[in-house]
Amino acid sequence: MATLTYFAGTMDSGKSTLALQMNHNHSERGRRGVIFTRSDRAGEGVVSSRLGLRHQAVEVTDATNFWHEVIERRTRGGVVDYLVCDEAQFYSEEQVDQLARLVDELEVDVFAFGITTDFRTRLFPGSARLVELADRVEVLQVQALCWCGRRATHNARTLDGAMVTVGEQVVVGDTAELETGVVGYEVLCRRHHMRRMTASSARAVSPSPDPLPLELETCPVPPPRYGDRS
Structure with missing residues (x-):
């Protein structure tokens, strides 16, 4: 039976790499699928991995209707056995x-890949709904690491290297440049996310270029409270 599977992880946990590997494995067995993505850092209509892998994909927009996408392809005689949704x-x-409807009514396997929470530690609407509906949610086993060496569990947005906790929920990192600076992203453990301590800010308060995390007890910015939405 077809399933809706959600593969969740932070940045640098290999989501896009696994998505491309999943497509390769299924296509090698004669199955036919469609790859979708939205707002990939490499540009429109492409799935890119930080390891350098790339594959053409269908760009998802606000107007995209996955049910219509599959029905249209099948009406033209195409075969759609699965969807890879990065x-x-x-x-x-x-x-x-x-x-979910495609899985239940048309027996199309759906493999979805994504980040669960945003830079403010709030659930993305799409991720929240996937957790609610998926037949299976799998946390990727490749552990992204904080600059301190601990397992990274939170995604941080940076502006010219300094962590920020306000702004639009969706801003593509490594490519976006706002009036106030360059936007980037960094994965942090919960401890350093709460302290707003990125790798660059840690270096600023340590005499060593590679500070030992367990010895750092100071932070240049007062730690935010998670309950504060401002």
Whole structure:
């Protein structure tokens, strides 16, 4: 039976790499699928891995209807056995509902890959809906690491290297440049996310270029409270 599987992880945990590997494995067995993505850092209509792998994909927009996408392909005589959906955190709740309907009514396997929470530690709408509907949620076993060496569990947005906790939920990192600086992203453990301590800010308060995390007890910015939405 077809399933809706959500593969969740932080940045640097290999989501896009696994998505491309999943597509390769299924296509090698004669199955035919479609790869979707949204707002990949490499540009429109492409799934890119930090390891350098790339594959063409269908760009998801607010107007994308996955049910119609599959029905249209099948009406033209195409075969759709599965969907690979990268950057699924950016999908709308309605689009996730469409994916679940494809699984239940058309027996199309859906493999969704995404980040669960944003830079403010809030759930993305698409990720929240996937957790609610998925037949299976798998946390990727490749552990992204904080600069301190601990397992990274939180995604941080930086502006010219300094962590920020306000702003639009979706801003593509490594490519976006705002009036106030260059936007980037960094994975942190919970301890250093709460302290707003990125790798660059840690170096600023340590005499060593590679500070030992367990010895650092200071932070240049007062730690935020998670309950504060401002």
